[in-house]
Amino acid sequence: MSKRVLILGGRGRVGSHVAADLAAHTDAEITITGRSHQHSKQIPDLGSHVKFIELDLEDRDKLTAVIRGLQTDSGDSRNVVIHCAGPFHYRDGRVLETCINEGVNYVDVSDHPSFTRKAIAYREAAEAAGVTAIVNTGIFPGISNSMVRQSIEQLDTADTVHLSYVVAGSGGAGVTVMRTTFLGLQRPFQAWLNGQWQAVKPYSDREVVEFPAPYGRLGVYWFDVPEAFTIPSAFPVKTVITKFGTVPDFYNFLTWSVARWWHPRLLQTRAVIEFLSHVSHFMTDVTDRFSGIGVAIRVEVSGQKDGNSAKSYATLVHENTAIAAGAGTGSVTQMLLSGKLDKPGVWAIEEALPTALFTQAMHSRSVEIKQSLQMTA
Incomplete structure (x- = not known):
């Protein structure tokens, strides 16, 4: 069966570029969420394996049902939820907590320190559940x-x-x-x-x-x-x-x-x-x-x-x-889907992603990083 990805806030500028990156580099079934069906028309056509569902993160019961369904329907342990629904200053850890409870891997594009601290507090719970959660995966941080x-x-x-x-x-x-x-x-x-x-x-x-x-x-x-x-x-x-x-x-x-x-x-x-x-x-x-x-x-x-x-x-x-942010998050998600990245717990991206995998991912997306070393004494 195909791997499955759920992108919360996937109709936004960054979220839509994450979806586009995954559609280009994986064969995963991608579900994009938004608070209203009227916004589904704004999503570019990325193929038949990308669909839209209405979901408000304040509806905890539906959030749990959607994430649980992601796992139940496919039976694969390497499915991923991507949290793109900022601003993260206002968000709590409910999405990550639900992923841990349901055994689904987690990625986000969070960019606010207060949220990162909330997420890292779940490290032991994620490790015990065998869930890999990677935060701050966009462009900066990412x-x-x-x-x-x-x-x-x-x-x-x-x-x-x-x-x-x-x-x-x-x-x-x-x-x-x-x-x-x-x-x-x-x-x-x-x-x-x-x-x-x-x-x-x-x-x-x-x-x-x-x-x-x-x-x-x-x-x-x-x-x-x-x-x-x-x-x-x-x-x-x-x-x-x-x-x-x-x-x-x-x-x-x-x-x-x-x-x-x-x-x-x-x-x-x-x-x-x-x-x-x-x-x-x-x-x-x-x-x-x-x-x-x-x-x-x-x-x-x-x-x-x-x-x-x-x-x-x-x-x-x-x-x-925004495209660069999509490449950052999309590449990490691709590694989780393939099993190349497996590190149970909650981690900032620099703690979890080996440099060799990072350079391969950037090369595959034509993101050029120039390096140099200078002796100063």
Whole structure:
């Protein structure tokens, strides 16, 4: 029988690209969910093995029935539920908990630290149930985390990880990603600096970083992402820096202004977040035609190689951020379906995915990652 995949939130920008990736690279039966049948018409035709069902995640009984049916109908233990229904700041662990109870593997595109912490708390339960659950599998977090692992493995020891991201316009994503950006401005977050946790203000400390063409030198700012705590948990490094920026640069100034001048209570009000998100999405709809919707990632890891100081670099450029996210999540799901990836428990992607499998998956999807090693002393 065919393997089965259930994509929660599969009609969204990222979810639909995950579905497209799986339709292109697997023969799995794919079910996409949304809160209303009227949105099923918005889903591109991906073939007869892709269907739509209506499902609201607030309906716990139906959620359980759908996930249980995924397993019962096929009788295969390698089916997968993919959680793409963000923003994850507002989500609890009910989907993951249901997957554990029903013995179904789990993947998500979560991008908010609070959700990642909720998910990791289920690690022992997933391990006991024999369920492999991989969180943060999109582009950043996701592919970016695996690039860090790849770079760390080029060195004998690693001390500092510097992760920088830049997205052009909307990145091809929907308003949910805009919400995530503004939710990340709500309060200072903890960063791992010089071997201790220190409070950092979001969208502070602008730094100019050299990205590959066509981006070049661009400003990036501190940003609260799951990598800020999952990377120091996975690897014995002393410092992890996570910075983010956008193109055109005036979006950086607007976001910096909100983070610096708006009262924190405003940023913790859902109506304000919705207003900012929809205004930003409207603006990027206009500027996307000039800026594009691509993404660039730059990883710099400092440490030791053969007794000398060294730096390992990895860079990625993709013309469509949402497609890249689909490749990240789709490739992990493909590995779970095939049995190549089997690690019961709940894991951040950099903890679970070996570099050899990661590089093979990126090559199969024509996602080019450039690496270099520089001796600094």
